[in-house]
Amino acid sequence: MLFKTYSVYTNTIKHLLHKQSLINPLFNLHTKPISSLKVVWRKDPQLDHAIERDKQYKLCSKVVKEVLNEPGQVIPLRYLEKRRDRLRLNIKIPTFLNKNPALFDVYHDRIRPKSEPVRFVRVSHRLRNFLEEERRIVLKNEEWIVLKLCKLLMMAKDKVLSVDKLVHVKREFGFPNDFLVNLVHRYPNYFRLIGPPEEGKSFLELVEWNPEFAKSVIEQRAEEESCLTGIRVRPNFYYKLPSGFFLRKEMREWVRDWLELDYISPYVDVSHLDQASQEMEKRTVGVFHELLSLSLFKRIPVPILGKFNEEYRFSNAFSSVFTRHSGIFYMSLKGGIKTAMLREAYKDGELIQRDPLLEIKDKFVQLLEEGWQERAEQLRLQKEEVKKDREMLAMMDGDMDGQESSRELDGQEVEE
Structure with missing residues (x-):
């Protein structure tokens, strides 16, 4: 549900909230520290699946970058094997190479002039073609x-x-x-x-x-809606709770009032705002929204966001924002890593608007799939060969049995 918003004067709100808090204890919620407002985390299988789906692509990409960073873009296979833990690769390098045949070539060479030849890994011809395509997409x-x-x-x-x-x-x-x-x-x-x-x-x-760059996605969206409708639209967040997710009454009231506050652009100076104020919370959510909107997959691991605490004026407990505003964000725990995701960017676990740079990922996945199809075809042909060999052996065994039977019959005739 998208909450309806309208203009509110801060001083009037403070006066009314103070007055109501004397009448109704529930209104004391608005005077509590924001950090004390808790929302129970709830799993979203579709958004979790979006992360799981890209797992193989990211793993292959990490191994490729590991080889590309080597001098001459080649590495002894045994050296790469020693880096499996750092790469979080749960299979041995030879197995990985067999499963992804489009990425690398394996050849023999000497590490030192008089040493015995060992297996080396180098970038395949098809992967080099992809890298050229990647440069073209980046330039574009x-x-x-x-x-x-x-x-x-x-x-x-x-x-x-x-x-x-x-x-x-x-x-x-x-x-x-x-x-x-x-x-x-x-x-x-x-x-x-x-x-x-x-x-x-x-x-x-x-x-x-x-100044043209200093417009957030939310502000641009409000401008576009205003142009289409001819009615001034105030910039604000899309707020939609997932199916089956409910907030307690007092939390719903807090969210409603919080959404009614004026939107604060992530590009304005907020040095005058109190870190614990609702206005600062509005600005912090705006920064996270903008960062996730600019990211490739509209999601970023929370530890990475935490590296920018000081630069973007996040509080030490910034990660609670993602669960407190569950209608805007989702915090996935998939893979043992907290990942902040932008809900409005996904529908049924699929990205709605794709970053143009995702064309690189599409080309890389296409390369991987070509290799997978070739491997599947090779395995199919191998199985057919094994099947033919078994049928041939069975036929030969049958012929030999027939010959043995014939000899036995001939022996019986001679005896008679």
Whole structure:
């Protein structure tokens, strides 16, 4: 259910709430700390399945990046085997290679000139073709990547973010591996790199504020609706609880009143707001909504979001926001990792609006599926060969039995 919203004057609200709290004890809920408002977590199987469905793709992608980061993009198979725990790969590398034949080639070479030849892993020809396609897609969407990067900086407290943290989230937002080396330097009007990256203390700073970029997804949606209807639409969150999910009466009242507060853009300065205020809660939810909207899959692991506590002014207990606002977010526990998901971005577990950079994922999955189909065909042919061999042996056994019977009959005739 999408809560209907209208303008509310803060001072009037405070006066009325204070007056009502003297009459009705339930209104004391509005004066309680926000952190004390609890909502029971409820599993959403469809959204959990969306994460599970991408598990194989992400695992293969991690192994590919591991090899690509090696000198010459080759690695001894036994070295890769030693990294299985770090890659969270629960099968041995030879088994992984057999199951995904489109990704790598295995060949023999020497680690040192006089050493015995060992098995090496290198990028396959088909994977190299995919990497070329990936570069083409990134180049085609470069403006979108620049916009995303600007927005991340514009939401930050001092319009500055640590390079280490940006590298850590590049996969979540679809930034190319070399975005700090190539892309940033091509846009000096937007970005300035501060400090040497090799020392691990470098930062990316926003140079120019573009007001067109400082519009959140929610604000853009309200503008579009206003243009279509001719009626001014106030920006606010879509709030829809999943089927079978209910809030206690007092919590419903709190959510209703909270939604009636004015929307606070994630791009405005909020240094004057109290961290424990409802207005700050509104702004925090707005930042999370915008971050998830900019991400590739409209979901981000909670520990990754936690790395930006200081830059985006999150409280230490920020993760409770995702369960407190269950009509906006879902916090999945799939895979033993908390993942914040944007409910409105999914329908029946499928993304509604896909990020243009997801074309890269589609091409990679297509490559994987080609390899899987080839392997399945090879296994089918092998089974047919085994079946034919067994039938041939059975026929030969039958012929031999027939010959033995014939010899026995001939012997009986001779005796007679």
